[in-house]
Amino acid sequence: MRPPHDLPEPPHQVSFRFGDEEIEAWEGETVATALLASGVMITGVRAMSGRSRGPYCLIGVCHECLVEIDGLANQRACITTVRQNMKVCRQTRLRPLTGEDETREQ
Amino acid sequence: MNNDVVVIGAGPAGMAAAIQASSLGLKALVLDEQPAPGGQRFRAIEQRYRRLRAAGKGLPASEQKGLDLIRRFRESDTRFVDQASVWDISPGGRQISYLHHGRSFTIPANAVVAAPGAYERPVPLEGWHLPGVMSAGAAQTMLKMSGHPVKGRIVLLGCGPLLLLTARQLSNAGANVVGLLQTTGPADFLRATPYLPAALRSATLLKQGLQLLTQTPLVPKVFSLTQASIIGADHVEGVNYRSRGGSGFIECDAVLLHFGVIPNTQLSRLAGVAHDWNEQQECWQPVVDAWQETSAENLMVAGDGGGILGDEAAEMSGRLSILRIAHRLGRISDQSLSKLAAPLQRGLKRLAAARALIDTIFHTPETMLIPSGDTVVCRCEEVTAAEIAAANASGASGLRHLKVQTRVGMGPCRAQMCSMAAMAMITPGIRCGQRPPPPATVRAPIRPLTIGQLAEADVEI
Numbered sequence: 001m002r003p004p005h006d007l008p009e010p011p012h013q014v015s016f017r018f019g020d021e022e023i024e025a026w027e028g029e030t031v032a033t034a035l036l037a038s039g040v041m042i043t044g045v046r047a048m049s050g051r052s053r054g055p056y057c058l059i060g061v062c063h064e065c066l067v068e069i070d071g072l073a074n075q076r077a078c079i080t081t082v083r084q085n086m087k088v089c090r091q092t093r094l095r096p097l098t099g100e101d102e103t104r105e106q
Numbered sequence: 107m108n109n110d111v112v113v114i115g116a117g118p119a120g121m122a123a124a125i126q127a128s129s130l131g132l133k134a135l136v137l138d139e140q141p142a143p144g145g146q147r148f149r150a151i152e153q154r155y156r157r158l159r160a161a162g163k164g165l166p167a168s169e170q171k172g173l174d175l176i177r178r179f180r181e182s183d184t185r186f187v188d189q190a191s192v193w194d195i196s197p198g199g200r201q202i203s204y205l206h207h208g209r210s211f212t213i214p215a216n217a218v219v220a221a222p223g224a225y226e227r228p229v230p231l232e233g234w235h236l237p238g239v240m241s242a243g244a245a246q247t248m249l250k251m252s253g254h255p256v257k258g259r260i261v262l263l264g265c266g267p268l269l270l271l272t273a274r275q276l277s278n279a280g281a282n283v284v285g286l287l288q289t290t291g292p293a294d295f296l297r298a299t300p301y302l303p304a305a306l307r308s309a310t311l312l313k314q315g316l317q318l319l320t321q322t323p324l325v326p327k328v329f330s331l332t333q334a335s336i337i338g339a340d341h342v343e344g345v346n347y348r349s350r351g352g353s354g355f356i357e358c359d360a361v362l363l364h365f366g367v368i369p370n371t372q373l374s375r376l377a378g379v380a381h382d383w384n385e386q387q388e389c390w391q392p393v394v395d396a397w398q399e400t401s402a403e404n405l406m407v408a409g410d411g412g413g414i415l416g417d418e419a420a421e422m423s424g425r426l427s428i429l430r431i432a433h434r435l436g437r438i439s440d441q442s443l444s445k446l447a448a449p450l451q452r453g454l455k456r457l458a459a460a461r462a463l464i465d466t467i468f469h470t471p472e473t474m475l476i477p478s479g480d481t482v483v484c485r486c487e488e489v490t491a492a493e494i495a496a497a498n499a500s501g502a503s504g505l506r507h508l509k510v511q512t513r514v515g516m517g518p519c520r521a522q523m524c525s526m527a528a529m530a531m532i533t534p535g536i537r538c539g540q541r542p543p544p545p546a547t548v549r550a551p552i553r554p555l556t557i558g559q560l561a562e563a564d565v566e567i
């Protein structure tokens with residue numbers, strides 16, 4: 001396999017949906033950095049207090065950037081690499097441990 | 107089982123370990139949850155290189171060594187799995203579970219080099235939970251990955267080399283930095299003078315430090331900052347601050363906090379190895395010997411995850427851990443072990459000696475150590491300092507008790523954001539030699555996981 005930095009062409013641009021918005025990104029960057037670069041600061045709302053939240057650490061530690069991606073809740077936007085046409089939504093609550101596709105975290 | 111060693115983390119430590127392993131004929135499997143190798147210092151450097159080259163430019167010289175390291179890593183016969191989040195490691199480290207593209211895998215490991223790196227020390231300030239507040243490293247990461255600086259009027263606040271570096275990088279990228287509020291003041295430099303001679307042995311490090319201190323961007327600066335609170339309804343609108351020189355308010359759209367970095371000990375604590383309180387760096391870290399080996403045989407911790415020494419030391423410690431493993435497997439003789447290890451161990455000693463200077467100049471001020479009032483300490487569960495103080499006053503002893511009473515540390519970040527502050531709150535003498543209680547036990551999964559993913563885990567034997 002040829003290492004990516006030896007590829008002759010510059011990285012491609014991809015786009016994905018965040019709610020109703022179309023967000024442009026570089027291939028290989030994360031959902032969170034692309035959102036922030038487009039001026040989106042708020043990625044979630046805390047159920048209890050109604051407070052808005054946004055990415056804080058961008059290295060996978062704080063879990064403040066949890067969003068829903070292609071129907072799956074609790075995905076860290078700062079760890080998930082963008083894919084063309086992926087659908088990202090703000091997360092308005094932490095999913096409880098109740099169902100097959102819901103997280104064990106709570 | 108077809109790996110001699112599993113390396114967790116593809117930062118400088120993990121990459122250097124893998125390169126060393128492959129040069130000794132060991133098979134290494136490297137897992138990292140990021141899309142590309144590089145770790146924090148060299149994040150997205152291949153992409154940056156490609157973007158810059160397309161624009162007819164090159165990487166800055168300081169970054170070139172990262173690209174070279176990545177090239178050697180990619181060209182070694184290491185198996186590298188990107189976007190692989192390790193969510194469990196068994197006691198002693200013989201089994202590792204990771205999530206990769208929505209599927210969970212569990213693999214056995216003969217030997218492990220955990221190189222998870224560091225994260226920025228969370229220091230809860232009033233309003234730090236507002237959107238628009240990020241860590242300085244996050245702003246840097248955003249710049250590295252997207253090529254764009256944080257939007258709007260930016261205030262940088264805290265202390266440490268990375269704060270100054272980020273200020274410079276943001277300004278160079280055309281960002282609108284409207285304030286650099288540093289807790290550092292003349293008293294810190296005075297206190298640090300005894301450590302200067304040892305630091306002189308690391309000339310390059312010292313030179314870099316001086317450059318950082320003297321080449322800060324031309325923006326309004328405040329020194330000896332003692333207190334700050336961030337104001338805003340739904341997002342950042344400004345910062346109120348107090349310093350030894352007076353108080354003030356700065357209107358802004360983003361606040362970037364930084365108070366140094368601390369080891370990420372989730373994996374080493376999950377694996378149940380011994381940890382110790384590092385008084386100089388004010389953090390918990392795994393106990394390792396001269397080979398980076400923890401209290402569990404063949405479980406090594408390399409790089410900043412084992413104690414903060416920076417990327418150069420990370421490479422050295424990554425290599426050392428592999429030498430030890432290779433020696434155990436009979437791949438290198440006693441003689442070549444000592445020959446290969448000696449310069450690395452010397453290098454580590456030298457860098458550690460220089461560290462005391464940095465740690466003393468840039469330390470969190472007493473006035474920000476213990477949060478109070480409505481300040482949110484546990485961001486996940488939204489527990490305030492007042493609630494923790496009340497539980498503490500009513501007799502909660504230790505972090506576990508606090509957790510049960512207030513839910514502090516029960517959220518998805520697994521107490522990574524609140525445990526330092528909660529610990530300081532229940533250890534009033536932390537700056538006078540009083541040892542804080544050990545952090546609460548970590549339980550798997552340390553990454554969000556669905557029950558489905560857990561049930562379908564693929565086990566490889």
Ligand SMILES: Cc1cc2nc3c(=O)[nH]c(=O)nc-3n(C[C@H](O)[C@H](O)[C@H](O)COP(=O)(O)OP(=O)(O)OC[C@H]3O[C@@H](n4cnc5c(N)ncnc54)[C@H](O)[C@@H]3O)c2cc1C
Pocket residue numbers: 059114115116117118119120137138139140144145146147148190191192193221222223224225226243244246247268271367408409410411416417420
């Ligand atoms: C946000 C941030 C920015 C920094 N920027 C700089 C800088 O610009 N210059 C500088 O000199 N120093 C910087 N540092 C300091 C940095 O710690 C060291 O320079 C150096 O990167 C440490 O190397 P390392 O290999 O020990 O760890 P890192 O470089 O941090 O690499 C660790 C790797 O492990 C991975 N990882 C961690 N946990 C898991 C898990 N559970 N599963 C899978 N993968 C995992 C991470 O994704 C990461 O890629 C920064 C630190 C931080 C936290």
Ligand code: FES
Pocket residue numbers: 032054055056057058059060061062063064065066076077078079
């Ligand atoms: S921003 Fe901290 S985990 Fe994503």
